[in-house]
Amino acid sequence: MFKSEVRDSTINALLEKAGSRNYGRYLSKIVLKRVRGFSNEPVSFDFPVTAIIGPNGGGKTTVLGAAACAYKIVSPRRFFAKSGKYDESMQDWSIEYELVDRSINQKDIFRRTATFKNHRWNRDAPERSVLIFGVSRTVPANERSELLRCASGTFSVPDNQIAEFPNVLRDAVSRILGKDVTGFRQLKLHANGEVTLLTGVTKTGTGYSEFHFGAGESSIIRMVAGIEVADDQALVLIEEIENGLHPVATIRLVEYLIDVAERKKMQVLFTTHSNEALQPLPSKAIWVATQDRIFQGKLDVRSLRAITGQIETKAVIFVEDRFTKIWVEALLRQGANFPVDHVQIHAMEGDGTAVAMNTYHNKNPVMDTPSICIIDGDSKQESNAEKRIFRLPGESPEAYIFDAVVESWDTIGGKLSVALLQRFENSDHVKKTCISVRQQTMDPHLLFAHVGEQLGLIPETTVSAAFANLWAQANPEIVESLISPLRDILPADIAVANI
Structure with a gap:
């Protein structure tokens, strides 16, 4: 499991600082009232380092450019140039801003608007240092x-x-x-x-x-050099942050930017197609641009193909996190004659994001692949069959599966021991280990990781999959009740052909 070198206390302090707008200068929020394919789409900057992800043409650079245009030093044509009659759609574009600038308003935010009317931009933009690192920075x-x-x-x-x-x-x-x-x-x-x-x-x-x-080597040196000599509380904009970088270097760069946000009170926005760039960031720091909608929340970049309909599958399932994905995969594998190869499951790392993506996916007229959302038992989101949002049993998925398997030890304990790379005859020792871990672990999310550690550094994913699959094998009636909503949305030829 990835562990950032940035302390949780630093992340939490920066979240609180952004939430309380405790800055001399800060871009708090933009609303794309009418820009390209976006209409009344808000983006709030709840963390001083923000990632914008999305498919090619999804609008990542639009968000970056809209943020840049909040300030006088950046000419709008840097991001939104008009090419005569070929850009007629720019007429009546409008962007609204919520800003912090203590030299203008000492106690609260203030609002500004940038509009494009009569073939020109109109705005009353405040002063702020803005650094822009475009994709050309990697030119040899x-x-x-x-x-x-x-x-x-x-x-x-x-x-x-x-x-x-x-x-x-x-x-x-x-x-x-x-x-x-x-x-x-x-x-x-x-x-x-x-x-x-x-x-x-x-x-x-x-x-x-x-x-x-190397192109990445040169661009990193120049970028860091520019940031270090820039004014405190400057706005830094980076296009495709991972360009020319090894995945580990991408992670370290984002960690450096978090340090800069703390040390120099800077604000950073970057676009990316890289999962590594998202790893050090909290969920509130990530926004997904999808041509006409913008969503907040951390997800796997590979799942963007499902969100935008660019998939070769018959159905999609959005779930909250990695363990729920493992559990649902086990459900599908154990379901009687279920066409597993026609379904894709995507972990969204948050129930709100999973529900939002499912709603967007099913409402989007260009997508002909249906989806459902499966939320955890302790989710604050509402289950709704009409909206294809379904709830798993139990309060905590990890605790529910863990406890159910241990309670059924007499029938499946030996199989679990083998699945956990232990000898069949050592199942009593494995059971004692599981009981001890359950008693000593306060956070259910850590149960499988702790069992793996106790049994000889077995990977958490191996332990999770073993528990989930054996639970599914032992509970066929519950499995069928949970996957029946998915059977209902599969095309008739697929559903029937596999029964």
């Missing part, structure tokens, strides 16, 4: 016109225009890239430092220029 040095004069055998700069990396830059880059950048330099091509060339050094001490850097 040998393709950047401002560096072409450096590609010469006689190129050099005076010693007073060569700067070592400041400690904070060196430490941050080293951690993100997983390599020591001691000895790296910035060469100022002009005295004002507006254009620079980077140089590095190998482990053996051989120097090399940015022309031999």
